[in-house]
Amino acid sequence: MRNSVVTSIKKIALKDKNVMLLSADMGFSVFEDFEKELPKQFLNVGISEANMVGVSAGMALSGKRCFLYTFAPFVSMRCFEQIRIDLCYQNLDVVLIGLGGGLTYAKEGSTHQSVEDIAIMRAIPNMKVFCPADPIEAEICIVEAYKKKGPTYIRIGKSGEPRLHDKKPKFSFGKSIHIFKGNDISIFSTGNMLKTAMDTAKILKDKGISVNLISMPSVKPIDYKAISFAASKTKCIFTIEEHSIVGGFGSAVLEALSKLSIMARIKCFGVNDCFVKYVGDQDFVRRKIGLDSDSISNKILKKLGI
Amino acid sequence: MKNKINKLTFTSMEVRKKILELITKSKSSHIGCAYSLVDILIVLFYEILNVNKIKSVSPDRDRFVLSKGHACVALYVILSKLGFFNKKILNTYYSNNGRLAGHPVFGSVPGIEASTGSLGHGLSIAAGMALSAKLDNKKYSVYTIIGDGECDEGSIWEAALFATHHKLNNLTVILDKNGFQGYGRTSDVLSLEPLRRKWEAFNWNVKEIDGHNILQIYNSLANIKSKKPLLIIAKTVHCKGIPFMEDSLMWHYRSPKEDEFKKALCNFGDKIK
Ligand SMILES: Cc1ncc(C[n+]2csc(CCOP(=O)(O)OP(=O)(O)O)c2C)c(N)n1
Numbered sequence: 001m002r003n004s005v006v007t008s009i010k011k012i013a014l015k016d017k018n019v020m021l022l023s024a025d026m027g028f029s030v031f032e033d034f035e036k037e038l039p040k041q042f043l044n045v046g047i048s049e050a051n052m053v054g055v056s057a058g059m060a061l062s063g064k065r066c067f068l069y070t071f072a073p074f075v076s077m078r079c080f081e082q083i084r085i086d087l088c089y090q091n092l093d094v095v096l097i098g099l100g101g102g103l104t105y106a107k108e109g110s111t112h113q114s115v116e117d118i119a120i121m122r123a124i125p126n127m128k129v130f131c132p133a134d135p136i137e138a139e140i141c142i143v144e145a146y147k148k149k150g151p152t153y154i155r156i157g158k159s160g161e162p163r164l165h166d167k168k169p170k171f172s173f174g175k176s177i178h179i180f181k182g183n184d185i186s187i188f189s190t191g192n193m194l195k196t197a198m199d200t201a202k203i204l205k206d207k208g209i210s211v212n213l214i215s216m217p218s219v220k221p222i223d224y225k226a227i228s229f230a231a232s233k234t235k236c237i238f239t240i241e242e243h244s245i246v247g248g249f250g251s252a253v254l255e256a257l258s259k260l261s262i263m264a265r266i267k268c269f270g271v272n273d274c275f276v277k278y279v280g281d282q283d284f285v286r287r288k289i290g291l292d293s294d295s296i297s298n299k300i301l302k303k304l305g306i
Numbered sequence: 307m308k309n310k311i312n313k314l315t316f317t318s319m320e321v322r323k324k325i326l327e328l329i330t331k332s333k334s335s336h337i338g339c340a341y342s343l344v345d346i347l348i349v350l351f352y353e354i355l356n357v358n359k360i361k362s363v364s365p366d367r368d369r370f371v372l373s374k375g376h377a378c379v380a381l382y383v384i385l386s387k388l389g390f391f392n393k394k395i396l397n398t399y400y401s402n403n404g405r406l407a408g409h410p411v412f413g414s415v416p417g418i419e420a421s422t423g424s425l426g427h428g429l430s431i432a433a434g435m436a437l438s439a440k441l442d443n444k445k446y447s448v449y450t451i452i453g454d455g456e457c458d459e460g461s462i463w464e465a466a467l468f469a470t471h472h473k474l475n476n477l478t479v480i481l482d483k484n485g486f487q488g489y490g491r492t493s494d495v496l497s498l499e500p501l502r503r504k505w506e507a508f509n510w511n512v513k514e515i516d517g518h519n520i521l522q523i524y525n526s527l528a529n530i531k532s533k534k535p536l537l538i539i540a541k542t543v544h545c546k547g548i549p550f551m552e553d554s555l556m557w558h559y560r561s562p563k564e565d566e567f568k569k570a571l572c573n574f575g576d577k578i579k
Contacts, residue, residue, distance in 0.1 A: 023489065025455065025458070025487055025488035025489045025495060026488055026489065027489060028488060028489050028490075028555065028558070028559060029559070031489075044489050044490070044495055044496075045496070046455070046458035046487070046495050046496030047425055047426070047455050047456060047458040047459055047487060047488065048458045048459055048460060048496070050460060051460065073424065074424065078424065105408075107334075107400055107407060107408050108407060108408035108409050108423065109407035109408060109409040109410070109411050109421070109423055110411065110421065111375065111409050111421065111422070111423030111424040112408070112409065112423060112424075277411065277414075278403070279398070279400070279401070279402070279403065279404040279405060279406065279407045280401070280402035280403055280404070281402060284402040284403070
């Protein structure tokens with residue numbers, strides 16, 4: 001995802017001289033080409049995330065379009081108030097890119113895990129929140145963020161994730177991407193859980209359950225239509241995210257149901273309200289906390305009484 | 307003294323070798339960042355800190371906080387050598403179902419006094435510990451190691467102001483000046499110089515030493531008497547100890563491949579276990 005993000009920003013930056021890529025001392029062996037080709041449009045501010053956000057606000061107020069890049073927890077949590085006031089209060093055109101969302105860097109400990117970022121970013125007025133699932137979704141998110149303006153948070157993984165879409169899906173802010181059609185239950189997945197959600201749907205299909213599977217990179221604004229369709233046409237909605245169950249994507253779906261005054265059966269899968277203390281790689285930790293396709297499909301079957 | 311230095315030098319070789327093995331096996335990053343502070347850590351833990359009190363978690367223990375948490379593999383190796391936890395646990399470093407993450411986690415093993423890894427936190431935590439010692443009339447000292455790049459963070463300078471205002475002369479900060487940070491040389495990314503004069507202007511007592519000279523490290527840390535907090539600027543070399551890997555940012559990120567590992571091992575000879 002990282003490479004497709006950098007390539008997409010570069011494409012935009014080549015056409016628009018006001019586009020700047022700012023890093024808080026990250027991107028070794030990733031940004032060198034960009035820096036060489038567009039030296040005036042690249043800036044490493046140093047290990048100073050709060051300063052980076054403030055500087056980007058000043059630049060936005062002076063006509064620049066900044067893309068900010070560092071680890072997800074540092075770009076969202078370290079400088080939360082700068083984001084809230086400098087960027088969102090003033091509704092400025094700044095895009096935050098959070099590398100290693102969720103448990104991507106599980107092995108590094110909780111400092112490098114990012115399972116509260118969606119919740120806090122989502123809570124700020126004017127902020128848009130995107131969690132792409134694969135390199136193609138990531139590319140679309142970057143282009144959308146540039147086109148639609150305003151403060152935007154894009155939560156990505158690392159590098160080397162597989163492409164999950166055969167061809168470029170149709171997607172824009174507030175919309176979602178249909179993966180499988182089905183009429184028994186609905187699964188909504190955001191960001192890097194899509195592969196797990198697809199595997200879950202396949203397991204369920206083998207058990208005779210047909211799944212309406214939706215990828216929802218746009219967490220805010222969220223796709224009300226897809227939610228109301230799922231609530232009316234399928235028995236039950238399940239949400240999957242690599243994020244705390246407090247305030248994240250599942251909560252956004254619940255809020256949408258509340259706003260639409262729809263009663264629905266829904267269950268949210270995510271990280272429980274605790275720090276993940278297991279040491280291990282992303283897949284290992286996912287299995288430990290029940291965020292893998294086997295655990296999720298078992299729980300869904302149980303919930304359906306099968 | 308000479309004997310002592312020889313012994314500590316030998317220990318530092320053993321620690322470096324173990325770090326190399328752990329990093330290679332677990333394919334983790336930060337070998338260069340760990341090697342630059344090994345000698346400082348060794349003097350601290352073998353000569354300066356009241357290690358037995360730390361082990362027994364006595365309220366009178368000295369406190370050590372590794373602010374540049376990404377170098378924690380060095381701390382893990384030393385803690386294990388000193389018997390804080392056993393070798394089996396050490397060997398689970400950065401592996402599935404292990405106890406030791408890539409950054410220090412408070413409570414994961416004895417001896418880790420704070421969760422660090424997000425840069426710019428450790429100095430404030432250390433200042434809070436030092437202030438508490440004053441409030442409680444306790445004699446313990448507090449030590450922390452920060453990186454030069456870490457000094458980009460505003461929080462470092464907030465804590466620097468705080469520490470002198472509150473006369474925390476029981477606080478010692480060692481600045482591991484290896485000249486690198488995440489994306490390049492510190493001098494290219496964000497100039498810190500004149501570093502000494504900055505800290506002096508913040509009213510700190512400042513010393514400058516060679517961060518790989520055991521005697522200089524020891525002399526800078528032993529018998530500290532001052533009314534002010536102390537900053538030791540330790541000039542270090544990234545990945546010091548393996549010549550072909552020294553002073554190159556690549557070793558912030560990469561772990562050695564098999565042939566590089568073998569080549570690196572040659573530095574240690576047969577005597578180092
Ligand atoms: C708040 C924060 N921002 C970014 C990082 C990512 N990061 C880890 S180490 C590092 C460079 C640190 O440089 P320095 O303090 O000089 O220590 P060295 O690597 O030289 O040992 C960076 C940017 C981080 N861990 N925490």
